[in-house]
Amino acid sequence: MSKLVQGYEVVIGFETHAQLSTQSKIFSRASTAFGAEPNTQACAVDLALPGTLPVMNVGAVERAIEFGLAVNAHIAERSVFARKNYFYPDLPKGYQISQFEIPVVQGGEVSFFLEEGKETVRKTVRLVRAHLEEDAGKSLHEDFVGQSGIDLNRAGTPLLEIVTEPDMRSSDEAVAYAKELHKIVTWIGICDGNMQEGSFRCDANVSVRKPGAELGTRREIKNLNSFKFMQQAIDYEVRWQIEQIEDGHAIEQATVLFDPETGETRAMRTKEDAADYRYFPDPDLPPLCVARDWVERVKSDMAELPRVMAERFVTQYKLPEYDATTLTQSKAMAAYFETAAQVCEQPKLASNWVMGEVSRRLNTSDSGFDSIAVSATQLGALIVRIHDNTISNNAAKDVFDALWNNHAPASTDKATALQQVDAVIDAKGLKQMNDSGALEAIIDEVLAANPDNVAQYRAGKDKAFNALVGQAMKASKGKANPAQVNEMLKKKLS
Amino acid sequence: MTHSTKELHLQSVSELASTLHNKKASAVEVAQHFLQRIQADKMGAFLDVNADATLAQAQASDARLAVGTGGCLEGVPIAHKDVFVTRDFITTAGSKMLANYRSPFDATVVQKLASGVNGQSGAGMVTLGKLNCDEFAMGSGNENSAFHPVRNPWDASRVPGGSSGGSAAAVAARLTPAATGTDTGGSIRQPASFCGITGIKPTYGRASRYGMIAYASSLDQAGPMARSAEDCALLLSAMCGPDLDRDSTSLDVATENFSAKLTQSVKGLRIGIPKEFFGDGLASDVRSAIVAALKTLESQGAQLVPISLPRTELSIPVYYIIAPAEASSNLSRFDGVKFGHRAKDYTDLVSMYKQTRAEGFGEEVKRRIMTGAYVLSHGYYDAYYLQAQKIRRMIAEDFQQAFTQCDVIAGPVAPSVAWTLGHNASDPLADYLADIFTLPASLAGLPGMSIPVGFGDAHMPVGMQLIGNYLQEATLLNVAHQFQLATDFHMQSPQGGAAL
Numbered sequence: 001m002s003k004l005v006q007g008y009e010v011v012i013g014f015e016t017h018a019q020l021s022t023q024s025k026i027f028s029r030a031s032t033a034f035g036a037e038p039n040t041q042a043c044a045v046d047l048a049l050p051g052t053l054p055v056m057n058v059g060a061v062e063r064a065i066e067f068g069l070a071v072n073a074h075i076a077e078r079s080v081f082a083r084k085n086y087f088y089p090d091l092p093k094g095y096q097i098s099q100f101e102i103p104v105v106q107g108g109e110v111s112f113f114l115e116e117g118k119e120t121v122r123k124t125v126r127l128v129r130a131h132l133e134e135d136a137g138k139s140l141h142e143d144f145v146g147q148s149g150i151d152l153n154r155a156g157t158p159l160l161e162i163v164t165e166p167d168m169r170s171s172d173e174a175v176a177y178a179k180e181l182h183k184i185v186t187w188i189g190i191c192d193g194n195m196q197e198g199s200f201r202c203d204a205n206v207s208v209r210k211p212g213a214e215l216g217t218r219r220e221i222k223n224l225n226s227f228k229f230m231q232q233a234i235d236y237e238v239r240w241q242i243e244q245i246e247d248g249h250a251i252e253q254a255t256v257l258f259d260p261e262t263g264e265t266r267a268m269r270t271k272e273d274a275a276d277y278r279y280f281p282d283p284d285l286p287p288l289c290v291a292r293d294w295v296e297r298v299k300s301d302m303a304e305l306p307r308v309m310a311e312r313f314v315t316q317y318k319l320p321e322y323d324a325t326t327l328t329q330s331k332a333m334a335a336y337f338e339t340a341a342q343v344c345e346q347p348k349l350a351s352n353w354v355m356g357e358v359s360r361r362l363n364t365s366d367s368g369f370d371s372i373a374v375s376a377t378q379l380g381a382l383i384v385r386i387h388d389n390t391i392s393n394n395a396a397k398d399v400f401d402a403l404w405n406n407h408a409p410a411s412t413d414k415a416t417a418l419q420q421v422d423a424v425i426d427a428k429g430l431k432q433m434n435d436s437g438a439l440e441a442i443i444d445e446v447l448a449a450n451p452d453n454v455a456q457y458r459a460g461k462d463k464a465f466n467a468l469v470g471q472a473m474k475a476s477k478g479k480a481n482p483a484q485v486n487e488m489l490k491k492k493l494s
Numbered sequence: 495m496t497h498s499t500k501e502l503h504l505q506s507v508s509e510l511a512s513t514l515h516n517k518k519a520s521a522v523e524v525a526q527h528f529l530q531r532i533q534a535d536k537m538g539a540f541l542d543v544n545a546d547a548t549l550a551q552a553q554a555s556d557a558r559l560a561v562g563t564g565g566c567l568e569g570v571p572i573a574h575k576d577v578f579v580t581r582d583f584i585t586t587a588g589s590k591m592l593a594n595y596r597s598p599f600d601a602t603v604v605q606k607l608a609s610g611v612n613g614q615s616g617a618g619m620v621t622l623g624k625l626n627c628d629e630f631a632m633g634s635g636n637e638n639s640a641f642h643p644v645r646n647p648w649d650a651s652r653v654p655g656g657s658s659g660g661s662a663a664a665v666a667a668r669l670t671p672a673a674t675g676t677d678t679g680g681s682i683r684q685p686a687s688f689c690g691i692t693g694i695k696p697t698y699g700r701a702s703r704y705g706m707i708a709y710a711s712s713l714d715q716a717g718p719m720a721r722s723a724e725d726c727a728l729l730l731s732a733m734c735g736p737d738l739d740r741d742s743t744s745l746d747v748a749t750e751n752f753s754a755k756l757t758q759s760v761k762g763l764r765i766g767i768p769k770e771f772f773g774d775g776l777a778s779d780v781r782s783a784i785v786a787a788l789k790t791l792e793s794q795g796a797q798l799v800p801i802s803l804p805r806t807e808l809s810i811p812v813y814y815i816i817a818p819a820e821a822s823s824n825l826s827r828f829d830g831v832k833f834g835h836r837a838k839d840y841t842d843l844v845s846m847y848k849q850t851r852a853e854g855f856g857e858e859v860k861r862r863i864m865t866g867a868y869v870l871s872h873g874y875y876d877a878y879y880l881q882a883q884k885i886r887r888m889i890a891e892d893f894q895q896a897f898t899q900c901d902v903i904a905g906p907v908a909p910s911v912a913w914t915l916g917h918n919a920s921d922p923l924a925d926y927l928a929d930i931f932t933l934p935a936s937l938a939g940l941p942g943m944s945i946p947v948g949f950g951d952a953h954m955p956v957g958m959q960l961i962g963n964y965l966q967e968a969t970l971l972n973v974a975h976q977f978q979l980a981t982d983f984h985m986q987s988p989q990g991g992a993a994l
Binding site: 044047048049050051052053054055056083085087089092093094095150276278279280283284285286 | 871
């Protein structure tokens with residue numbers, strides 16, 4: 001079910017440029033490191049000096065193969081580099097080498113979960129292709145008065161351009177897709193994912209239509225370099241397009257930029273300006289041949305993919321699909337969960353804790369799963385104590401807090417971690433009341449002190465029962481086991 | 495040895511190599527001798543000479559010769575077509591666009607012929623300078639040089655051929671014992687033919703294109719130009735070999751010792767004679783010289799086999815679509831931004847591009863850029879470029895069909911002898927049509943060579959073309975050498991050259 005905006009269906013497709021994490025450029029040996037002095041990382045090939053020729057960086061191809069495997073795509077046995085011809089000062093050869101008709105990665109899909117109202121739904125975005133190409137340099141229009149500077153350090157940096165079908169129906173879906181894609185490329189390590197430095201740049205093609213109508217004319221929002229701006233830009237663009245149509249104007253195909261200052265998109269160029277790029281196969285580069293055994297070799301060297309790991313979590317730990325996908329947001333999170341689950345042997349409890357309390361704490365602090373104050377082993381130990389009824393789930397949160405704020409080193413050894421957890425439980429007196437005699441005394445007192453509630457319960461009001469449970473818990477200072485209280489109260493009142 | 499008494503400029507490459515090896519002359523003396531001849535040249539063969547750089551290279555050669563560490567052609571002079579980039583000499587590609595351009599590196603071919611690549615020792619040759627050519631190698635008369643035309647040493651009123659016209663004229667006039675050339679559609683073979691010297695274009699990918707200023711990347715190939723097949727064999731052995739780290743189209747095939755493969759007799763060799771090469775367009779003087787040469791080979795034991803290359807005529811439109819298409823893109827880098835010519839007066843970026851390119855490129859280059867941009871344009875690509883690529887593959891298949899019946903193919907290089915300067919000035923198509931016999935082998939990527947086989951009208955040299963199958967350069971050189979053992983056309987020198 002797609003969500004309509006003022007009666008219009010939103011249609012979004014993405015083109016993402018992921019900068020590949022190779023040491024050297026896609027067709028030369030110059031370094032790709034970010035932030036060097038202008039033009040210090042551009043060699044003769046990058047400067048397009050007469051007589052220079054491109055030579056393929058095998059590492060870039062390998063990363064494209066890894067990506068293809070990660071999204072279940074077809075890896076083309078033969079793909080072709082073409083020249084995209086246009087003049088611009090930061091494009092030294094006067095053409096960009098890019099895969100055009102036959103890309104190396106064909107098809108594939110990206111799946112993710114997102115909240116729709118109260119439901120969590122799984123969404124799959126189909127990929128059209130992912131192709132290798134070189135980046136251009138940078139024009140510096142503001143650094144020199146009356147002149148433009150050219151920095152060719154970025155020229156020839158390897159990019160993987162990942163193109164989707166127009167499968168997204170809201171800005172929420174678009175952002176969720178972008179985050180999932182970001183997760184995949186950083187998980188498999190083909191891209192550092194740094195959006196500020198331009199390592200992961202998204203262009204969104206946005207159009208609107210009445211449900212069931214033909215696709216509307218799209219406008220492409222260029223260079224969205226944060227998830228926040230992405231959402232704002234798409235929302236603004238959708239509102240703008242609907243307004244235009246409602247006012248009787250046709251949408252003109254255009255490329256637009258989002259201005260974070262004003263929160264608006266504005267057109268850079270329209271279709272009339274569209275250049276004829278005179279694509280043709282680059283005669284300097286033979287077709288890229290990727291033999292099956294190369295793909296197999298890359299596959300066997302790759303770490304477990306998030307998708308595969310999530311499937312394993314479902315079968316091995318009997319987790320719901322949602323949990324498995326959430327826990328595989330990052331390698332560090334997944335590893336944290338697995339350690340905790342193995343220590344406590346209660347995967348679902350461990351999953352609840354990692355997705356709940358632990359993520360909440362991390363969100364409000366500066367740390368991540370790889371620098372977390374409470375070790376996964378400690379969390380496992382804590383869950384052991386919940387499961388064996390030593391402490392209640394609520395009390396466990398206090399223990400977690402104490403461990404979080406404790407500056408002593410977090411143990412990664414199960415026995416030591418249990419000792420650390422037990423020490424906190426003892427120090428705080430959080431041990432659950434498992435002595436049925438003491439509990440019975442408390443319950444008797446509560447029943448005696450609340451005759452009204454007892455009467456109401458007997459008259460069929462369930463709410464009164466809950467009030468009695470609450471009183472009993474309160475009287476036990478939270479140490480009573482709620483299940484035990486329930487059971488005992490029911491018995492006494494029957 | 496008798497040859498050591500010959501004047502230095504009359505010695506062949508192999509003779510000079512032994513003269514130097516046996517210390518009958520030093521590399522510096524040899525270099526000085528040729529530099530003096532170049533200084534007196536009136537044909538316009540050279541675009542840049544730099545005596546200091548040449549003599550420094552010669553001194554380094556002498557030092558290596560003294561300790562016996564020299565390369566196989568140590569100290570022997572050579573000059574390079576101006577599309578090979580060089581550190582020691584300005585490289586212009588015959589264009590105003592690069593009038594003062596100096597490359598920070600040497601082309602692979604230049605390195606291999608000199609001190610070597612990546613620590614591997616080279617042939618040890620000394621560079622005399624840079625040779626005039628048609629602008630960006632586009633032309634067949636050397637009249638498209640932005641600086642000045644080259645004149646044919648056999649008759650100064652005639653063209654030397656092109657685009658490697660400076661290379662052919664300099665070798666013919668004994669200004670250098672050897673030169674490099676590049677061949678995209680015949681640019682080594684045709685000037686070799688017009689100037690009465692020997693030149694070979696190897697299989698596409700045999701010699702590295704790194705450092706060769708690109709005209710049409712899928713066709714450009716470097717090759718040697720010298721007086722004899724024997725010399726070409728020495729030079730080609732030194733020039734070829736894989737360069738996979740720098741040129742992705744370089745073949746992963748080790749070079750060969752072509753000189754060791756010259757001695758086999760042509761007895762039983764099947765020479766294919768394509769009937770399409772002997773049609774009405776062929777001038778009668780050229781025809782008689784070729785027929786006589788084929789008779790000589792027949793008398794040496796070769797067997798002439800009639801064959802057909804049915805798409806020979808189509809090679810002209812196919813070439814003049816593909817080559818300009820690639821050129822239009824290859825020449826985009828000459829935009830005035832990073833190097834080379836930039837217009838003085840412009841108002842904005844687009845006007846800088848337009849002015850720079852309007853001033854920097856000559857007529858023929860502009861014509862090919864426009865043709866190329868047109869055939870690649872949206873809506874025309876399929877009809878022109880793709881169609882041309884299809885026919886190009888068929889032309890290559892025709893050759894494979896032919897090579898089931900013969901070992902080498904022989905025919906004319908050009909339909910006529912060298913024409914007079916300005917003859918085709920108002921008709922660029924006439925130049926294009928004259929490429930008909932050299933284009934097929936270029937489009938197929940096959941090795942081809944030209945050897946002097948006699949003289950036509952006005953005592954102008956006639957060259958015969960030999961075309962071999964892929965990587966069969968040894969066979970071509972062998973046949974050529976056997977022919978040259980029986981003839982002396984390659985030994986004759988023009989009056990202009992001998993008189994100096």
